[in-house]
Amino acid sequence: MIVCGGLLGLGWATPAAAEILRIGQPLCHAVSGVVAAEGAEPPAFSCSGEPAGYQHGTLWLHAMLSPDAGIVAGERDDLSLIIHNSRFDRLIVTFFYADGAVERQEVRSGDFGTHWRAGGQLAFRAPHRDVSLVGVTMQFDKVASARLLRMRLVERGEESTQTTGLATLIGAALVLLLAGAIYNASLAFAARRQFSAWQSAWAVCMIAWGACWSQLHLFFFPAMAGAISAQICTGLSCLAIALATLTAVTALEAPYVSPWLRRSALGLTGSVFALGIPLSFMRSGPIDTLGSVLGVLVLANLVAVAACIAQAWRRGSGEARNFAGAWAVPMILLGSTSFFDADAMFWGGGSQILVLFAAAWQTLWLSVTATRSHALLRAERDMARQAEARAQDLARRDALTGLPNRRGFIERVGTVLAASRTRGEPVALLVIDVDWFKSINDAFGHEAGDMVLERIASCIAPHESATCTVARLGGEEFAMMLAGMAGFDLMRFAESLRQRIAEQDHGAVIGGRKVTVSIGMATTSGAADFRTLYRLADEALYEAKRAGRNQVAIRLLEGAEPYADDQDLAGGQDLPGGHDLNLDKG
Structure with a gap:
């Protein structure tokens, strides 16, 4: 029953x-x-x-x-x-x-x-x-x-024919409910949504009720036939009403629903449960009368839920609009069955078939809306993460040149040093300083000086890669950290970079004046930390400045292997470009 x-x-x-x-x-x-x-x-x-x-x-x-x-x-x-x-x-x-x-x-x-x-x-x-x-x-x-x-x-x-058709309808409704229950349980676990957990519990309850009412459970438990199944169905139906109400009422935000209206819906739900559970155990007595009373309470409960949804919708709740679509069809059909005989519908399946399909409708509707809400939240979260990542990247980049700033450079060189140490590769730090830059600012203005820095940065930026980190450390000072390059190849790279910068045409900004850089370089083939390399590179830079600027000077970290194949460089042979190499051992 x-x-x-x-x-x-x-x-x-x-x-x-x-x-x-x-x-x-x-x-x-x-x-x-x-x-x-x-x-x-x-x-x-x-x-x-x-x-x-x-x-x-x-x-x-x-x-x-x-x-x-x-x-x-x-x-x-x-x-x-x-x-x-x-x-x-x-x-x-x-x-x-x-x-x-x-x-x-x-x-x-x-x-x-x-x-x-x-x-x-x-x-x-x-x-x-x-x-x-x-x-x-x-x-x-x-x-x-x-x-x-x-x-x-x-x-x-x-x-x-009718039995086959009825069994097909019941099976279809139960499969839809099962899909909704699994999906909502997964969503509740993944997104930590209380609403989805309630919805999943309700769908599971409806599956149990549908299997019990339709007698499909007798395939597995034939001894449950008859009164015991009817009693279980009555209890499950009242539990399902309570879960459905809790799903709707608790999902509506407190500011959108009056406290007295929320309490009324929950109170009617409690009344349905309080009367329905004892009624499920009854085998005699005023079952028809109590059943009629319970039916009135169920309708009153649904009216209270509808009032909660309507009030929340009127006050602007997005969840209320979702619930209105989920509950509209069930409420209309429930109300209509009070005015006509539903026993003959669906080959004798009656209103219970309506219950199953409407439960499937509600579950799928709410699953779709929950998915949409979750997708919007994920999109907003991803956008926020992207914005945060962009902000963090901007905080680590120089606004003028687009190169990493000192903070970003120091964070990245740690990765380069660790990787080179693991692979046993040599590593070199280049500190690049623009010669006589203050005179450019004084003679042509800071705007012209900024344009010169941008042109120099355009020569440095293309070298940024997994094995080469570049930066503008501040003012007219730039830096590069290279891994896997040593000896003549390293010196040729530094000289090539110096020459490309010197060959830049700044005529539109500062006329025919040439802009050169001095490069101080520290290198090692063993373990090293950034602070030590930077100190040696800075010393080499000042050595290049004292030697007349527009040249490269190098310091080797204690323990670094000498340039075995480049003894001519150690002897002070002129490099391509006609600039002397100052090679001091640190």
């Missing part, structure tokens, strides 16, 4: 070639206050009014299959009786034939045998005989509620 008949919904279908059996039209009933003995005859049948006093005894329902009774059986004997089971201990179905033959079929709570079908149904096929079927009797022992019983007579071929 599903007391909480629905949370959500989607579409309907009406069964073909089916006759719905109702108490009084055309079912007659008889009641025994105690459970009838095996083979006992029912008391006199009554075809009017409602049965009473059957919960601790036996309820008989009988239908005459004749034109006078409103059900035309004629010569046909290919009928199946479909019963949407409720809570009972035993059910005996008896088929009566025109020749007086009687055929009985029986199921018990915990043992439905081969009679159970998907969609919470039991199917009893009338055995084939050469005479027509004229009547059918159903004997229920300790049934919880006659009002919740739903019975149909259908053709046997139609029964197979």
Whole structure:
């Protein structure tokens, strides 16, 4: 029995070639206050009014299959009786034939045998005989509620078609719910979103409810057939309502929803849960009355949730718009089922099929909106990270030349030194200083001086790579850290750089005046730290200045290997360009 008949919904279908059996039209009933003995005859049948006093005894329902009774059986004997089971201990179905033959079929709570079908149904096929079927009797022992019983007579071929179609619909809805549950659980774990965790829990609860109501769980747990499954379904449906409400109400930010409205929704949810759980254990008593009360509470709870969403939307909440799309269809369908009979929809699946598909709709809708929100947050985070990276890079670069500044240079040379030490490569530090730069500023202005520095930087910048770090250390001083280059190759590189800078044309800025640089270089083939290399390179730079500028001077760190193949350089031979090499050993 599903007391909480629905949370959500989607579409309907009406069964073909089916006759719905109702108490009084055309079912007659008889009641025994105690459970009838095996083979006992029912008391006199009554075809009017409602049965009473059957919960601790036996309820008989009988239908005459004749034109006078409103059900035309004629010569046909290919009928199946479909019963949407409720809570009972035993059910005996008896088929009566025109020749007086009687055929009985029986199921018990915990043992439905081969009679159970998907969609919470039991199917009893009338055995084939050469005479027509004229009547059918159903004997229920300790049934919880006659009002919740739903019975149909259908053709046997139609029964197979409907059962297959119903099972397909249920399977599709459960797969969609499972996908939503897994996705939301993953999102909750990855993004630490409480809302996604609630949504995943709700989807899991709906999957459990759908499997239990549809009886698919009987594939694995056949002993759960009957009353115990019906009771579990009632509890799960109330738990699902509570989780759905918590998902919506807690996801709406506090400033957007009035405290009293939030408390009202949560209070109604608590009432549904407080009444639904005890009701799920009941086997007798005022089940119909309490079920009606519970239905009113469920509708009131949904109205309260709708009010929370509407208020939050009106106050500008983005989450409220997402929830409005998720809850609109379920609320409309729930409200509409209060005004028409949904029992015949979806081949007897009724409002429960609406519940499953609407739950899938809500889960997928909220999953899509959560994905969109998460994607926007990730995009904003990535943009923030990129902006931060750009800001950090700018903080490590010289605004005028675009080269790394002193801070950026010092951070990078540590990596170069560590890599060269690991590979056993030589390393060299070049300190480059513009000759007579102050006179350029004095004669032509600081703007012209800045343009000269930019042109010099354009000669240095192309050398920046994984093995060469360049920088403007400040003022007119530049630096380069090279790994893997030594001896004549290193001296040729330094001289080539000096010459390229000297050959730069600054005529548009400072006329025909030439701009040269002095380069101090420190090199080592062993372990070294930046501070030591910089001190030696700075000493070499001042040596080049004292020697007349526009030249390269070098210092070797103690322990560095001499230029074995370049003894002519050590002897002071002129380098290409006509400038002397000052080679002092530090």
